[in-house]
Amino acid sequence: MRLLLALAAGLATKAQPQAPLQGITTNGPLVHRQTFDYIVVGGGLAGLTVANRLSELNATVLVIEAGNDDRKDERVYDITKYGAAFSSDLDWHWPTADGKAIMGGKTLGGSSSINGATWTRAGREAYDALPRFHGGIQGEGRWAWDSMSAYMRKSEAFRPPEAWQVAAGAGYNPSFHGGNGPVQTRFSAGMYRGGHQAAFVQVMSGAGVQHISDGAGGVGAGVGWHASSLDSGNWRSSSATAYWTPVEGRSNIAVLVGHVTTKIETEAGTTVRAKGVSFSGPSGNGTAYAGADVILAAGAIMSPHLLQVSGIGGATELKAAGIAPVLDLPGVGRNLQEQTMSTIAAPRVAGYNVNGTGPSNMIAYPNASALFGNATAFNQGVAANLSSFAEAAFKAGAAVSAEGALAALQIQANVIKRGAAVAELFLDGGWPNGGLGINMWTLLPFSRGRVVSPSSSAVYPRIEPNFFSAVADMQIQAAGVRLARFAFASAPLCDFVGSETMPGPQVGGDDEALVPWIQYNFGTVSHPLGTCAMMRREWGGVVDSNLTVYGTSNLRVVDASVLPMQVSAHLAATLYGVAENAADIIKDAFVARRTGLAVDVTSSACRRARTLFW
Known part of the structure; x- marks a missing residue:
């Protein structure tokens, strides 16, 4: 145990940035050439959830968000203004090939900052089926209902309906809900x-x-x-208010807003390693480096786009677009x-x-x-x-x-x-x-x-x-x-x-x-998903059950794109559960990396080692 403590104390101090950053910044040059343990691409629902939980470790975390910090904008915080953000500067408003459009939040908190705030879960049959997509057993494992419902409860602070709401028809079973999570949920006043x-x-x-x-x-x-x-x-209780506001004073986490990630920087080997990411914004271009993982949380449209422009996707399609293939992974972008x-x-x-x-x-x-x-x-x-x-x-x-x-x-x-x-x-x-x-x-x-x-320089796919x-x-x-x-x-x-x-x-x-x-x-409906599916590679999957991109050692995806099929509910509650689940997967890998222990979340050694880091 003494050896484990000494090892943890020595290793936990590595991979710190040259000048530790914290809070919100719009200064790209301040981030340029810095090294962080984790880089999270996308400060939306999943990105801020994962970043918050990883900042509980003795690790440094950088989030890069294309939108700005709009928490004080009434189009964001005032739910009665719902819809005012659509087709505005707060909305990606991606055009589709058939003349429609898909909305998505381009702001801190992502779509959780502009959606209708509806809080629903699907039936257990949907979650119990998820393991089957990646070779698991129906109803078993960390992606099935028993585990996912626990992670969904972990994310919420549910407040029971008031007497007048019960009289109007609202129901509540306390065993179905969490009471101490970051996201505030209740029946509307x-x-x-x-x-x-x-x-x-x-x-x-x-x-x-x-x-x-x-x-x-x-x-x-x-x-x-x-x-x-x-x-x-x-x-509104968004990921920005629930998962960022409470931790923005932490010294080991920073968010660069107003900057678009343009490429995942990689190096070849037995598996592809993500070295970091390049970004651009009003303050210029830059590159940040990751000591541990690069985590894509840019959503079902932009995460596959970023993989493709970085050379990760179907080699034939990449070459046709003038993009040099880094990793032939044809499932990227499919299954939308x-x-x-x-x-x-x-x-x-x-x-x-x-x-x-x-x-x-x-x-x-x-x-x-x-x-x-x-x-x-x-x-x-x-x-x-x-x-x-x-x-x-x-x-x-x-x-x-x-x-x-x-x-x-x-x-x-x-x-x-x-x-x-x-x-x-x-x-x-x-x-x-x-x-x-x-x-x-x-x-x-x-x-x-x-x-x-369509090309390596395309803004939209x-x-x-x-x-x-x-x-x-x-x-x-x-x-x-x-x-x-x-x-x-x-x-x-x-x-x-x-x-x-x-x-x-x-x-x-x-x-x-x-x-x-x-x-x-x-x-x-603007509920796109499936484009980086957690599914068998031969079926067109992009990530494994640990959300690691196939063929890479440290590149993960954590957002709606990993869900291999739709669930019969609004997506927010499910995606908070996905992100909380993913955060624990990544935390356990962090412990294993720093201590040399195998990633076995049930082992007593792993449980003891966790306490050294969070």
Whole structure:
């Protein structure tokens, strides 16, 4: 033990920067040529979570964020200003090849600083399937429900609903939630209580969507009230306020804002090693070096883009773009999954007051049985067409092989058979046009797309989502629109609204009428993922179960791009769980590296060694 203590004391002081940095800086030259233990690319939801936890070590951490520190901007902190940041300087607003756009937060906190603050988890069947993508066993290991639910609880400080919120319908099971985490979660002080939400529950329950009082416990398919990531003042609780603000005085962590990471600097060997990163900004260009790991947390669009412009991706595509290949990893940028949204709307009846300001918190999550009345025919249709879905993905460049795509799609189809929700009906209390709206989207699309960088100097990659390339996605979309229209037309919800204005009575209710309307009017949900999938390499995976990029020794990805498939929920709560999980993986590797112990988180030696570092 004395030898271990001496070893830790000596090694823990290495890899310090020449002039230790802390806090927020916009000064690129101050970072240039400095060495840090960890460089985190992206100060968004996952990046700040990981950086916070790594700064608990006796290690130095640098975060590089393309956006600025906008915590005092009302478009960020004031949830009632939701939407004001869209298409602004706070939004990447990535254009897609089909003329749509995907939003993403370009600010400290990333999308957690501009999203709708909805706080939901998927059912356990989604998380239990994740190990199967990388060769694990269904329901076992650190990425399955039992582990992921613990990490999601670790991230949150949930506050029970107040008496008036319980009376309005909010439910709460204390065993489902964490009470001491960084992210403040609760039911909004502006929670709607005018009666339309309870009416929606009644209609959905009658349609076969079970009422769930608290959907955070592993049963996600149902209808009910959901919480938001808000603090006691009803201000937004983002990764910037939850994971950065409390630690910005620490002497071993700094955030360089307003600078874009342009390249991962690598050196060849038996495996590729990430030496550091190059960046650019108003103060000029620079390079920072990593003694331990480079961690990409730039999101499902920019993380694969950065890998590709750094020479990590499919060698054929890289050469065609004029990029010299460093590592042939064809899965980079493939397997893109984004959700499609249709909006159904009706005006409020005269004199009806929604009695609240939002954000909206009423959501229905029908599974295939509830959406189609009987899931048998839908599941049989999916099974019969999986090979064609996989072949379409391969031909579109969205999969490295039809066989790999088929294997991944079969796992997703099994999740649906296990009862996962396939659509979301999000009841909005004041939009569009002051009425009531239902934003409906497909949760588990079978269509696959890709992100591909056209050149080494490209600012944005080309995004090809291939929406509705799998017929099952349109079947779900159309059925979801029909269910939303049914809800507005059914008692008691119909007592709160007038005649439907969107799509309107001129659009019929069968697929012949709905499909063209959907195709012309749909929007993106801005929940992209899957482009650096935690999946078998031969299937098109990019990272292993430790989130290390295949073929590298110290390059990791920690963001939505590692999820191999969508989950039936808004992404924030899940991604905090992913990042907390990843932080422990990296911490254990740090201990092993500094002490020479094997990475075995259950060993007594490893537990003792941890106490030396955090």
